[in-house]
Amino acid sequence: MKKAIILLSGGLDSATCLVIAKEQGYKCYGLSFKYGQRHQFEIKSAKKLARHYNISDHITMNIDLRKFGGSALTDNIQVPKKRNENKMSKEIPITYVPARNTIFLSFALAYAEVKDSNDIFIGVNALDYSGYPDCRPLFINSFEKMANLGTKTGINDSSIKIHTPLINMKKSEIIQKGIALGLDFKMTHSCYDPYENGSPCGECDSCILRLAGFKQAGLNDPLEYNQ
Amino acid sequence: MKKAIILLSGGLDSATCLVIAKEQGYKCYGLSFKYGQRHQFEIKSAKKLARHYNISDHITMNIDLRKFGGSALTDNIQVPKKRNENKMSKEIPITYVPARNTIFLSFALAYAEVKDSNDIFIGVNALDYSGYPDCRPLFINSFEKMANLGTKTGINDSSIKIHTPLINMKKSEIIQKGIALGLDFKMTHSCYDPYENGSPCGECDSCILRLAGFKQAGLNDPLEYNQ
Numbered sequence: 483m484k485k486a487i488i489l490l491s492g493g494l495d496s497a498t499c500l501v502i503a504k505e506q507g508y509k510c511y512g513l514s515f516k517y518g519q520r521h522q523f524e525i526k527s528a529k530k531l532a533r534h535y536n537i538s539d540h541i542t543m544n545i546d547l548r549k550f551g552g553s554a555l556t557d558n559i560q561v562p563k564k565r566n567e568n569k570m571s572k573e574i575p576i577t578y579v580p581a582r583n584t585i586f587l588s589f590a591l592a593y594a595e596v597k598d599s600n601d602i603f604i605g606v607n608a609l610d611y612s613g614y615p616d617c618r619p620l621f622i623n624s625f626e627k628m629a630n631l632g633t634k635t636g637i638n639d640s641s642i643k644i645h646t647p648l649i650n651m652k653k654s655e656i657i658q659k660g661i662a663l664g665l666d667f668k669m670t671h672s673c674y675d676p677y678e679n680g681s682p683c684g685e686c687d688s689c690i691l692r693l694a695g696f697k698q699a700g701l702n703d704p705l706e707y708n709q
Numbered sequence: 710m711k712k713a714i715i716l717l718s719g720g721l722d723s724a725t726c727l728v729i730a731k732e733q734g735y736k737c738y739g740l741s742f743k744y745g746q747r748h749q750f751e752i753k754s755a756k757k758l759a760r761h762y763n764i765s766d767h768i769t770m771n772i773d774l775r776k777f778g779g780s781a782l783t784d785n786i787q788v789p790k791k792r793n794e795n796k797m798s799k800e801i802p803i804t805y806v807p808a809r810n811t812i813f814l815s816f817a818l819a820y821a822e823v824k825d826s827n828d829i830f831i832g833v834n835a836l837d838y839s840g841y842p843d844c845r846p847l848f849i850n851s852f853e854k855m856a857n858l859g860t861k862t863g864i865n866d867s868s869i870k871i872h873t874p875l876i877n878m879k880k881s882e883i884i885q886k887g888i889a890l891g892l893d894f895k896m897t898h899s900c901y902d903p904y905e906n907g908s909p910c911g912e913c914d915s916c917i918l919r920l921a922g923f924k925q926a927g928l929n930d931p932l933e934y935n936q
Binding site: 541544545546547549550551552574578579580581582583584585587588589591593595596615616621624625627628629631632633634636637 | 768770771772773774776777778779801805806807808809810811812814815816818819820822823842843845847848851852854855856858859860861863864
């Protein structure tokens with residue numbers, strides 16, 4: 483059975499990635515990060531998903547990106563609220579965490595080598611993507627090339643593949659895909675700045691994109707907002 | 710004053726990189742890793758170098774690569790001893806840590822973005838390089854391309870540069886360069902598997918390459934071996 487490493491943030495996108503990889507017949511290994519983000523609710527969601535889908539192993543790496551700072555997600559900078567959805571992708575927002583996906587993919591690459599896997603899944607999305615440079619196909623393709631030059635696996639047969647099944651999907655399509663594969667989105671967590679009890683704020687970019695996605699899909703988000 | 714991030718392992722190569730960057734006029738920021746390696750002597754050396762050269766900041770990141778394992782440096786696998794120097798580069802040795810330089814460079818990239826720096830120095834060496842895939846120019850060039858696609862800095866002006874001043878130098882030439890720039894190699898640590906008091910073993914690949922380098926340069930290694 484072919485193996486895959488799934489970058490599992492606990493969000494809507496990575497959860498959909500996991501069910502897609504399972505549908506494609508992969509034996510799945512999850513990888514999550516405590517990177518100094520503002521809260522641990524997404525890690526709880528990732529663990530819930532890992533248990534629910536009975537994946538082969540789930541590693542949570544501790545990497546303290548607060549040592550660098552420089553983002554509203556890892557520093558004492560306020561998370562923007564109530565931004566207009568259409569304006570979001572025009573600029574790189576303050577919630578961008580410097581080189582985060584490069585770091586996450588690098589660890590996934592190490593994990594893949596150790597597990598003799600050539601396949602890494604990441605739920606990046608270039609349409610409703612909040613303007614992050616490290617969610618673009620150009621970046622992903624470039625990372626894949628680099629990965630095949632910098633690892634034992636890659637040198638042997640250039641077979642490392644970064645799978646981005648969501649990259650050209652709209653948020654509403656991702657949601658529909660997840661639902662079609664039986665995913666319960668109640669297990670996922672997307673909010674950048676939740677209330678103390680974990681309830682999503684409904685006003686950060688991530689909540690706005692999520693809510694718009696459900697609306698466009700003609701579905702209700704099972705999460706309870708502003709509680 | 711232009712700023713540079715220096716990947717500072719505390720070894721002979723990274724120490725030479727640091728003095729080269731300083732000579733080139735960079736304001737230097739050091740980055741070291743506790744990655745689950747067999748010992749902390751190289752971190753001690755990195756700190757010593759950072760203090761001695763009075764660099765602007767020195768961050769040590771904790772990343773537990775033992776969670777993945779798969780290398781003699783991060784797992785319960787014996788470090789090879791007394792290998793023939795000429796045979797070393799014919800294969801990828803068991804001391805190869807999966808994707809290690811990719812991970813280190815990714816963190817350096819994050820640090821560079823936060824510090825508004827476009828320059829990263831890494832002491833990789835493709836001649837006496839112990840056969841690691843992630844020490845080759847092909848890999849470094851590819852990482853640089855990827856870095857310029859996946860970051861805010863890169864998107865703005867494609868100006869991120871991965872400096873590898875040692876890449877085409879023989880170990881003996883690196884040592885001569887360091888000496889010429891006033892570097893005291895007693896501050897550095899290269900051994901993969903030192904004695905409990907930090908004394909280098911003299912028999913692992915890293916010690917063998919280092920000793921051969923000093924011999925070829927017609928110099929004495931100031932470290933005391935096998936004590």
